[in-house]
Amino acid sequence: MKRIRAVFFDLDGTLVRYRGVDFESSWGAIGVAAGLADEWRRLQERYLPYPELYDEWLYANARLLAGRPVRPILEKLLPPPYPPGSREAIAELRDRDLVLGIVSSGLNLVADYVREDLGLDFAVANVLEVEEGRFNGRAELRVPLWRKDEAVQEIAMKYALSLHEIAFVGDNFNDIPVFEVVGLGIAYAPKDPRVIGAAHVVVAEFREIPALIP
Numbered sequence: 166m167k168r169i170r171a172v173f174f175d176l177d178g179t180l181v182r183y184r185g186v187d188f189e190s191s192w193g194a195i196g197v198a199a200g201l202a203d204e205w206r207r208l209q210e211r212y213l214p215y216p217e218l219y220d221e222w223l224y225a226n227a228r229l230l231a232g233r234p235v236r237p238i239l240e241k242l243l244p245p246p247y248p249p250g251s252r253e254a255i256a257e258l259r260d261r262d263l264v265l266g267i268v269s270s271g272l273n274l275v276a277d278y279v280r281e282d283l284g285l286d287f288a289v290a291n292v293l294e295v296e297e298g299r300f301n302g303r304a305e306l307r308v309p310l311w312r313k314d315e316a317v318q319e320i321a322m323k324y325a326l327s328l329h330e331i332a333f334v335g336d337n338f339n340d341i342p343v344f345e346v347v348g349l350g351i352a353y354a355p356k357d358p359r360v361i362g363a364a365h366v367v368v369a370e371f372r373e374i375p376a377l378i379p
Contacts, residue, residue, distance in 0.1 A: 169349055169378050171326050172258055173317060175335035176269035176276050176290060179353055180283075181245040188337060188356065191242065191275040192226070195293075198241035201229050216311040223304050227293055231302025235274075235295050243278050248354070250372030255283050257375040264324050268317050270310040270339065289316055314342040332378060336360065351377060 174180050177190035186193030187209065196205030205226065212222035258265055266287035267276050273290040280288035292305035308316045321328055332349035333340070337356045341363040344350030351374060352364035361367050366377055 168330065169263070169332045170330040171264035171266075171321075171324065172332045172334065172374075172378065173266055173268050173320070173343075173347075174285075175313075175333075175337070175340055176267050176271040176279065176288075178336040178356060179334055180247065180251060180267065180279055181271075181275060182248050183242075183246060191245070191272040192270070192291075194242055195238060195272055195274075196226070196229075198238045199230055199233055204229055219310045220306050223291060223306055227300070227304035228302045230293065230300035233300050235298055235300060239274060242275060244282070245275055245279060248371045250370060252283065254372050254374050255285070258378065259284055261375075261378070263378070264326065266320065268308060268313060268320060268333075268343075270308045270313065273307075287320065289320060310339050312342070313339060314346050317343050317347065334374060349377070 177192065178188050181191055182189040183191060183194035186197055193205065196202055208222060208225050212218050265285045267280060267285060267290065269276055269290040271290050273292045276288040276290035289307055291307050294301050294303040294305065318328065321331060328346050329348035331347040332351060333343045333347045334351045334353050335343060336353055338359050341359060344363045350364045352360045352367045353371060354369060355361050355367060368374060
C-alpha cells in the first residue's frame, strides 16, 4: 500500500448521524425538519430500488421544498450531530498534513457547515438551490448515490493524488464502489454486512481512525 496522503469522508451516517431517519442522513433529516417526513419516505420507497432513477429522486425531493424558507429548517439541522470522538480524530489528522474532505450524496448545506466547522479542505455534496432565502425547487446532482467512486476520482485528480493514496471512511452500501478503488477503505459503524466484507478495516469508534493511517 502506498503512503496515505488524503482521507475522504462520507457525510451521512459517518461524519453526521441524524437519529430517527433512515441511514442517519442529512437528506432524510431535512425532510423531517421541513415537516415533509411522510412525503420524503414515499419518494424513498419509490426510487431507492432503482439506481438509474437517482437523479429523478433528487429533483422530486427538491420540488417538495419549493418556496419554503431555508433558515428555520437549517436551525433544526445545525449544528449537526457528530459522532463521539470525531472532532478530536479529525484534529489529529489535520496535524499530519493530509488532504481531508467530504464526498457525499447528502446535503450540501450540512456538508459545507461541517467542512468549515471541522477545518476540512473541501466538501462535495448534492445541492439544493436557494434564492432569496428560500428553496427554489431545484437541485444540482454532484455525487450520484451509486457512483460515488467517480466523484472521488475527480477530486483525486484535482489534488494530484493517486487513488491508492486515499483512505475513505464510509458506512453504507453505496460506499462499496469507493472501497474497491482506494488504498484504504475504512468502514465506520457499518450499516450493512456487505460494507464489512468490502472494507479493508472496520471500526466501531471514530477515535480509532487516526491510528489506521500509516
